[in-house]
Amino acid sequence: MMGITSEGSECVRISKLSNNKKEYMPVEPNFCTVVPRALNSLFQQWDAQPPAGLWNISGEPCTGTSINTTELEDPINNPSIKCDCNFENGTTCHIIQMRVYGQNTRGVIPEVLTAFTYLEFLKIDQNSHRGPLP
Numbered sequence: 001m002m003g004i005t006s007e008g009s010e011c012v013r014i015s016k017l018s019n020n021k022k023e024y025m026p027v028e029p030n031f032c033t034v035v036p037r038a039l040n041s042l043f044q045q046w047d048a049q050p051p052a053g054l055w056n057i058s059g060e061p062c063t064g065t066s067i068n069t070t071e072l073e074d075p076i077n078n079p080s081i082k083c084d085c086n087f088e089n090g091t092t093c094h095i096i097q098m099r100v101y102g103q104n105t106r107g108v109i110p111e112v113l114t115a116f117t118y119l120e121f122l123k124i125d126q127n128s129h130r131g132p133l134p
Helices: 034-045 111-115
Strands: 002-007 010-016 022-026 080-087 092-099 106-108 121-123 128-130
Touching: 034 111
Parallel strands: 092 121, 106 128
Antiparallel strands: 002 010, 010 022, 080 092
C-alpha cells in the first residue's frame, strides 16, 4: 500500500515492500504542498466544500473516493476529483479529473487551476463562472 507522509521536514512516499518493511522515497514537492494547497485554494475561492471523509483535503488528495471505484459523477461525491496512480511504475498519483457541479460557485476561473498539470477533464457547469480558462 502506497501513501504520502512527512518524515521530519521531507515529504516522502511510503511503499510497503513484500517483506513488510516500509521504504521511504523522496517525492516531487507538489505532492505534499503545491497540489493540496491549490486544491484547497480553488475550493475556498469557489466556496465549495468536498464531502467530509471521502478523500483527503489536507494532505495527499489521492485517497479514498479519488482512487477507488466511486464514480466521479456519483451524487455523494461533489465536488470530486479522480486520480490516476499509474505514473512512474505505479508509485505516483496525479489528479486527472475534477468535478464541481451545480455548487452555485461564482467568479472567475482562478489561475490556481494551472497547478493541475495532468488534468484531463474539468466539469464546472451549473455554476456562474466568467472569464477564460487560465
